[in-house]
Amino acid sequence: MAVIKNRFAQIVGAFALVSLTVSCAGQGTHDDVEFGRDWFTYGGDDNQLHYSPLDQINAGNVGKLSLAWYHDIDAHDAYTTPLEIGGVLYYAAGMSVLTALDATTGKELWTFDPDVASQPEAKVAVRAGWAVRGIGYARGKVFVATREGRLIAVDAKTGKQVWSVQTLDQAPNGYITGVPYVAGDNVIIGFGGADYDTTRGYVTAYNIDTGKKAWRFFTVPGNPADGFEDKAMEMAAKTWTGEWWKYGGGGTVWHAMAYDPKYDRVYLGTGNGFPWNHKIRSPEGGDNLFLASIVALDAKTGEYIWHYQTNPGVTWDFNDAMDIELTQLTIDGKQHDVLLHAPKNGFYYVIDRKDGKLLSAEKFGPVNWADKIDMDTGRPVENPAARYPDGKPFLLYPFPYGAHGVQAMSHSPKTGLTYIPVMEGGRWHIDPPNIKDFKVKHGMMVNTGLGAIPADLPPPPPGIGKLVAWDPVAGKEVWSQPEPDMFGGGVLSTAGNLVFQGQVSGEVVAYTADKGEKVWAFDAQNGVLGSPISYSVNGKQYVTVIASFRSSYPSNPIWPYRQQQRRVLTFTLDGKASLPPFTKVPVEVVDDPAFVIDAAKAEIGAGVYNQSCIICHGPGIVAGGAAPDLRASSVPLDADVFRQVVHDGMLMSRGMGAFGNLSDEQLEGLRHYIRQRARATKDAK
Incomplete structure (x- = not known):
């Protein structure tokens, strides 16, 4: 059964916005949103352009943009794009846990937990994939999909489930x-x-x-x-x-x-x-x-x-x-x-x-x-x-x-350009x-x-990244900016001649949309991959992005899984909030000198690791932030605990799937491979 935490029976009415009716098929689907003010689909509206027509925040005053509020996320992953409707911000993180916040203050209104880990199908489904990338909205309902295949409609005001269907039948x-x-x-x-x-x-x-x-x-x-x-x-x-x-x-x-x-x-x-x-x-x-x-x-x-x-x-x-x-x-x-x-x-x-x-x-x-x-x-x-x-x-x-x-890339109808986070590698x-x-x-x-x-x-050669402004009519690049790493975050463009992007460096940055000049940056204290959004409440424009990072390979810089503070960050002109101090520390390799590595067992473990574990825990067990760095984990040192975690799924609620298909020989091989690689890579932090 889903778990609900409801702090308010209804959303505060002061944030209700004037409804607009659109002349299109399916009329009435979005009568309760204000086009251009609300961000009600993954890409903003049905055009999915990741573009906002708001210009209160613009290239002329973006220097005054600062943090309005932040909200800490207790989840193993938060690689998601939020929505905003009528002064309420919605996002899903981790195991599709849905949360509603006051979009102007960050105050939590309710959460809905679909309890993925208890589902029979989850033991297989949780093994693969990233966390939920986004959610949907229509007619007072927020739609969220779960890793093991349910599509759930949740009442946007109360956080209570309206209906649920299993889609992977x-x-x-x-x-x-x-x-x-x-x-x-x-x-x-x-x-x-x-x-x-x-x-x-x-x-x-x-x-x-x-x-x-x-x-x-x-x-x-x-x-x-x-x-x-x-x-x-x-x-x-x-x-x-x-x-x-x-x-x-x-x-x-x-x-x-x-x-x-x-x-x-x-x-x-x-x-x-x-x-x-x-x-x-x-x-x-x-x-x-x-x-x-x-x-x-x-x-x-x-x-x-x-x-x-x-x-x-x-x-x-x-x-x-x-x-x-x-x-x-x-x-x-x-x-x-x-x-x-x-x-x-x-x-x-x-x-x-x-x-x-x-x-x-x-x-x-x-x-x-x-x-x-x-x-x-x-x-x-x-x-x-x-x-x-x-x-x-x-x-x-x-x-x-x-x-x-x-x-996500973004297209601005105002400049006519598309802004693409590009990767170059072979x-x-x-x-x-x-x-x-x-x-x-x-x-x-x-x-x-x-x-x-x-x-x-x-x-x-190592892959590189850059943000490219592309003219789709002329079919050519107009400007580009190098990324600090191969991966770049999703992109938002606005009518204020701005392009926003989170980066692996831990910064959220803004460029001028026409020329690509860097005009603003904020230290998010974490890598950012999700797409920013922009919306307006009571005449004030906001920009929101979720700081959370994961990679299948060691990025530059590395954001260790256990040290990341995943957060909702919201900015406005003359915001007064600030983040608490943060200092990243090196990953410390743990070991048991009494553990004797068997090379034959380690070879078996290498085969399993490179087929099943590398996607989250990184090549050669040097993690990139998608999962804990196994060199720093004491779990592989204890055979019983290791089996409970890897084979039985003891940590499924935190995103670690159950690999019940692995034999005792393979599990033991993994333990030996992890120790072998931990000792060989102890200086690669």
Whole structure:
């Protein structure tokens, strides 16, 4: 049963704002929000631009911007974008615990805890993925999805559950970290998991008021012997070969969607294939629809309308889970309703929303898998070597993190520019030696279908990051600023000629939107990955961002998991608050000199670690903030406690999944590998 802490029966009425009615499909969905003043979807409003039309805070007075209030978050992760409606700020953190705060003071109003750790499905689902990235809102309800698959509607005033549905009834190996998107009378949710197991992607729409399922759309076809759910799946099946359904296929919609009220459509950004390697998944070729695609659906019925596939026959970890943003652009003298999209593969796409026609596609970062996009066909002109043929390794740019990852970009209709947190880095790709014998490994084992990187290959240069201002009409960079690390936080642009971004350095910064000049910075005492938002209450503009950091690799600087103070930070002009002092201390390696490492056991542990643990605890057990640094943990020194934590799930409520699939031999191997690496890396702090 969900746990509720309610400090107020109702939200203070003084923050109620004038309702505006919009002329669009699904009218009434957002009658209780004020457009331009409230931040009521992940990207601000239905356009998902991560842009605010507010300009009270602007490039001329941003020097007076300071902390108004802060709120400490007690959670293992808070990588999320909050919402603000009617003077109340909502956010979800950790195991999808939902909290409401007074948006002007930070005073807690209520919390709702869905009690994920008690759910039977959680033992598998908690192993994978990041924390919840965002929440939804409509008709007085806040929508939050849980890791193990529930979509829950919570009363925005009281924090009490209105309805709950299990959305992974046809995806037992899935999990949810993504955002619920409101589309007319429905709220739509996808899920992730196509790197780990035989997962077939889909999205499901549920009625906002009742939670009743309205429709479901699968993104890849299933077994032809079972028939097809619709004509779209029948069409898609013709682009697959072999027995793809035994692999699930992939195509999960784990993050990006957008609702288009003008056309009453939903746009989906679909994921990579399972496994990545196209030669295993679809051995005789084929485009493999609808992997790595933007798919347009009727919002009322879920029926297929059009699609655009960025990577036909994708054989890398490229996907289209990055932002889908809607606006209007004048191209060649004609105004178009457009969809803006800068996915992992390094091309910036401008697509006509009316019919899915590609209008432009240009490289916004280093790309060597394709020379260009053919504007007549819409297909990439690929570099044949990029498919690592005949056992020949290929150093692919961009790497699996992508030229643009899940951190939100922002588009400003005022400047006409898109602001993208760009990453530049490469990764070697090669077939495994036993490609014909590939078998799925279960239990948070990353099933890429790639081979181990040969030891004699030189490592690629370290990845770098930068914030890029991109002109989508001209198809070129206007300005850029270097990031302190490869990762950069999500972006907010405003009508005040400002671009806000949190950075790995621990700063929240502001640049002028037109020229990219740094004009403001604040020491957040933690790395920041989530996107800032802006809103207005009683005529005063605020900017809010959540300080919380996680990485699968050691960042620069490193933000140790146990030392992070995750916080909601809210700024306004002439704010009077300040943060308490903070001093980061080096990670201290713990050890037991009596522990004798068995090299053979450590080798077994290395195999398990690199398949199941590395994503959170970091390469070579040097953590990047996503999870505790195991070198500093006493848990692996005690075999019984280690088993309770790793195998039985004793710390699931804090984000540590239960790896009940691991044998005693594997658990003991992990202990020896951890000690081996702790001693070898004790100076890498």
